[in-house]
Amino acid sequence: MKRKVLTAICIGAVLATSGCNSSADTEEDTTVAVGAEENRDEGDTAPETAPSSEIDGTTETEESGTGSNGDVLVAYFSWADNAILEDDVDAVSSPSVIPPGNVQQLAGWVQEETGGDLFTIRVTDPYPSDWDACLERANQERGEDARPELQERVENLDDYDTVFLGYPNWWYGVPMPLLTFLEENDLSDKQVYLFCSHGTGGLAQSVELITEAAPGAVISDNIFDCYEEDASSSREDIQEWVAGIGY
Numbered sequence: 001m002k003r004k005v006l007t008a009i010c011i012g013a014v015l016a017t018s019g020c021n022s023s024a025d026t027e028e029d030t031t032v033a034v035g036a037e038e039n040r041d042e043g044d045t046a047p048e049t050a051p052s053s054e055i056d057g058t059t060e061t062e063e064s065g066t067g068s069n070g071d072v073l074v075a076y077f078s079w080a081d082n083a084i085l086e087d088d089v090d091a092v093s094s095p096s097v098i099p100p101g102n103v104q105q106l107a108g109w110v111q112e113e114t115g116g117d118l119f120t121i122r123v124t125d126p127y128p129s130d131w132d133a134c135l136e137r138a139n140q141e142r143g144e145d146a147r148p149e150l151q152e153r154v155e156n157l158d159d160y161d162t163v164f165l166g167y168p169n170w171w172y173g174v175p176m177p178l179l180t181f182l183e184e185n186d187l188s189d190k191q192v193y194l195f196c197s198h199g200t201g202g203l204a205q206s207v208e209l210i211t212e213a214a215p216g217a218v219i220s221d222n223i224f225d226c227y228e229e230d231a232s233s234s235r236e237d238i239q240e241w242v243a244g245i246g247y
């Protein structure tokens, strides 16, 4: 639809947000990206995206194996875990819907490095696997400030002191199910580290929205963010970020 137009609009943001960053060492880049996003028309203009590549990833809630670090939860939302994949889905126009999703891959690598438990945030009513249809529903949910129903809550949330929370930028913010997750799973007093994959829009308003939905959480400003086309090659970068935090 309007993706080409947006490419032009967002060229500055591309320069600011391409590649993978952690705010610890690229604070200025992130600030530029947020600023650029704020200046964009937030009407019905479709957000920008680009293809991701494929590797295998984990999608189930699971206990990690040997070396499990019981107090770490790695929770994430990814389109590929939240869509019914139709046989005729177009991998070019609907890129990251084909597993593994970008955030799904990042989450798997965070889990590897932390030894924590992986939790995929899943809605009861999956999104369309067609790009335009998914955009439309996501935009409608955003307009309604909806809280899409989730399949499950985190069991034994009290066991976790630290939560790594991964998400894609959806419509200059977060997928609305992420807000459902934050409202149903109280992260108060837990240390939260955010990681995000996005198109040319960067983090946009996502951190503000998360902070508002989880007022008691201790959200670090050391955030890992990754341009969508770089997600599949970001294993080393995100694991370095996790190691830098102390895992």
Ligand SMILES: Cc1cc2nc3c(=O)[nH]c(=O)nc-3n(C[C@H](O)[C@H](O)[C@H](O)COP(=O)(O)O)c2cc1C
Binding pocket: 047, 048, 049, 050, 052, 077, 078, 079, 080, 096, 097, 100, 101, 102, 103, 104, 134, 135, 138, 167, 168, 169, 170, 171, 172, 173, 197, 198, 199, 200, 201, 202, 227, 228, 231
């Ligand atoms: C419904 C929808 C809305 C999106 N909105 C934005 C946006 O506003 N800005 C942006 O930079 N990227 C946007 N994107 C692109 C995704 O953030 C990006 O492709 C991300 O890497 C997808 O991660 P995933 O594969 O784990 O879902 C959007 C993608 C979808 C499906």
